[in-house]
Amino acid sequence: MSVATSNKQGEVLGASLFAPVRPGALYEALLDVRGFPGWAPGVKRVEILEGAGSRGMVSEWEVSLLGARRKVLSVLEEAEPHGLLRWTYEGPISGYGECVIRDRGDGVLAEFRTQLRPEDVLLRSIMRSSPARGAARVELKRCLARLGQKVCGGGEVRVGPLAGF
Structure with missing residues (x-):
């Protein structure tokens, strides 16, 4: 697991x-998306507002970020069947997320990237700290595992850095 990049918009x-x-x-x-709370503990609730399961889907997420609960809107910007999902976040936390899915024959390799930028200055400052970044990396790894x-029903899964395995 690694931090891909950092810029003025926030940590990726x-x-x-x-x-x-x-x-x-x-x-x-x-x-x-309604199933996310089952594998991503920081996601407390998801409600689909329009366009369920397709490009343009708008959903409202209640998330817990470093102990602070926030409601965030998400829009599914890209949805290429079995290959790519890309979404944006808007509200008190903005940013994006994406997943690129590749068939490897014996399974699937998925690369996830996300960038979150809280509007709250104090929360943003906390997120920039080394302990918070480390905790976010560990939590992302746990969520992906x-x-x-969940998807493979108990088969062996591996989680690692973006470079693959």
């Missing part, structure tokens, strides 16, 4: 997940 975190499943299985699990386990 990234990690890879390998799971012994078809690309479509992972893609469908990611489109099921849970997602992999």
Whole structure:
């Protein structure tokens, strides 16, 4: 797991997940945004406001970020079946997330990147600290492992840096 880059917009975190499943299985699990609280503990609730399961889907997420709960709107900007999902966040936390899915024959390799930028100056300052960045990396890794386990039903999954395995 590694931090991909840092810029004035915020820190970009990234990690890879390998799971012994078809690309479509992972893609469908990611489109099921209501299921995120089951594998991403920081996501408390997701409500789809329009366009369920397709490009342009708008959803409201209640998230816990460093102990602070916020409601954030998300728009699914790109949805290439079994290959790419890209979404944006708006509200008290802005940014983007994306997942590139690649079929490896014996399973799927998915690369995740996300950037979160809280509007709250204090929360933004805390997120820039080394302990907070480390905690975010660990939590991303845990979430991806849970997602992999959910999708493959208990098969062996691997989580690592963006460079792959």
